[in-house]
Amino acid sequence: MTDKCGTLGSVPRSGADARRRLQQAALELYQERGFDRTTSAEIAARAGVNERTFFRHFPDKREVLFDGEADLRAALMQSVAEAPGELPALDALLHAFRRAAQILEDNRAFREPRLRIIAATPTLRERELAKAAMLTDALAEALRQRGVADRLAGLAAATGWATFHHAAQDWIDDPSRSLEKHLLQAFDDLRGLAS
Amino acid sequence: MTDKCGTLGSVPRSGADARRRLQQAALELYQERGFDRTTSAEIAARAGVNERTFFRHFPDKREVLFDGEADLRAALMQSVAEAPGELPALDALLHAFRRAAQILEDNRAFREPRLRIIAATPTLRERELAKAAMLTDALAEALRQRGVADRLAGLAAATGWATFHHAAQDWIDDPSRSLEKHLLQAFDDLRGLAS
DNA sequence: CCGCATTTGTCAGTCACTGGCGCTACGGGC
DNA sequence: GCCCGTAGCGCCAGTGACTGACAAATGCGG
Known part of the structure; x- marks a missing residue:
């Protein structure tokens, strides 16, 4: 048939x-x-x-649309683990995010249509948020294995991811500057907010 | 029938x-x-x-399980708007969260079974994350109306909410201390991370 | 050439969710 | 008291996501 x-x-x-x-x-x-x-x-x-x-x-x-996420998570966790030894939590995360930024910039054309579909569909945004939550959990675990205090790891992972996500959003709205620039600015903004 | x-x-x-x-x-x-x-x-x-x-x-x-969320959002936005005039973004959020903490502590018994159900069900966690995302968007808007720079509002709302959520999680794990204590500690931790 | 495991096709079934229609209860104008 | 618009509801039929069970096919080592 x-x-x-x-x-x-x-x-x-x-x-x-x-x-x-x-x-x-x-x-x-x-x-x-x-x-x-x-x-x-x-x-x-x-x-x-x-x-x-x-x-x-x-x-x-x-x-179907969230298949590479496991790879991204693995890459991020590895980067956190490989970050220079005595870097504080947020800096270790920034180190990992810069690597992730490289990956994202490389296959931007590949991911762009996907992003548009997700952005236009509420139920897909929900799933994306769930993936992000799993990712921050993984980041928190990676931080703990680095020796970050148990109580701080979750908070650092959550705020770090929020900052990364914010930078990525800015990058989508203004692609003229590199994701890394946006990322550095976002982390500067974060430190400015908390000062 | x-x-x-x-x-x-x-x-x-x-x-x-x-x-x-x-x-x-x-x-x-x-x-x-x-x-x-x-x-x-x-x-x-x-x-x-x-x-x-x-x-x-x-x-x-x-x-069915997410019915009071609109009320919480309204309360939070109002509290942000009512926060003392020149408070910086994160402090205005902390002000609002302390009010929300009061509400949460008051009907804890009411919300506890709901939390257990949500925690045990992936698809409900997804929905909860979506509600949280809408809430942070609302918070960002409230911050903008307070005069917080457009670029910072979203980041402040996201990190602030992450901190609040982290405090709430700690409170659930250790209810012997008040939510407000956990909240203050979480915001202290946040400033410590970003220093 | 023969089992054997993996992948697929097929069928039947459950369940979330929707549109449409007609009924009924209620409140306001006369 | 009567009429009428509206709102909430019951009922039915239908779509579509997803699942379990079983049979057929495909490819691989012996």
Whole structure:
């Protein structure tokens, strides 16, 4: 019934490949019709697989857009761990965020359509916030492993992430300056606020 | 077919009353069976109304638990506006949070079961994060109306809220000290981090 | 060539949520 | 007392996200 081999010929059905096609199809459809006007069946159809397969690769419709987040988290945690030994908490975070900024700037074109879709869809913003919360938890844990006092780690991670996020927002609104510039300014602003 | 007037007799069907019964029923069922093991039909049945009525009062299953949030937001914004004139941004926020802390401490028993349910349910945590994001946006706006620089308002609101939330978390873990104590300590910690 | 594991297709089912329609109870104007 | 507009509700039918179970296919080592 489905054009399993009809449209694309004998595609390498390696599993990871279907996953990529599903991500691509979802991204396209979310752009064309908007998130809530595209059904999971449509995504699966464009990817050339069954609807059920979609939910085997992703737990729900939203998660398709949040796939690289685990990598970002890992990179951030590693950067925090590798930060110069006696740097205080916020500086260690800034060190990690500068690395993350590099990554974000490199594949900006790649992430931009995704950001627009998320920004336009409340339910996707919710999911994004949840991912951010998981990320700050991970950052707090990384700070603790650095020796940051248990009580301070969570607070430092939360405020640090808020500052990073704020910088990223500024960068989106004004891409003429680099993310790193925005980041440094945001951390300066933070210290100014708390003085 | 339904026991519309059968079980409870001629209840005052004033609309706002059905809403309260729905909230109560949902809270009970979420406690008894957990959020995802209770259906909207069950909530409606216990409240003595039709399932459709549930969705007339609340846009979705989660929102039942987040009803007072608008009040909290209004109270916070008013407190920020009423804060002594030349207080810097973070201090104005602290002023508002101390008022909010009073409110939270007063109906702690009222909110505690709700917190447990939310903490135990990922999808409810997502919604809570979304509400918090709306709240920080409102705080940023309140700060701007106070004359806080446009660029700083968002950052101050985000870090301030993170600090408040952190204090509230500490308070839940250690209720022997007052929320206000935790709040003051958290803001001290924040200034310590940024020094 | 044969099991064996992984991936997928198919089907049936649950449940959140929506639109539409008709009923009914209530409050105000006459 | 009567009419009428409105608001809240019950009811029904429908869409769409997601799940569990089972069978078919695909590819790989023996």
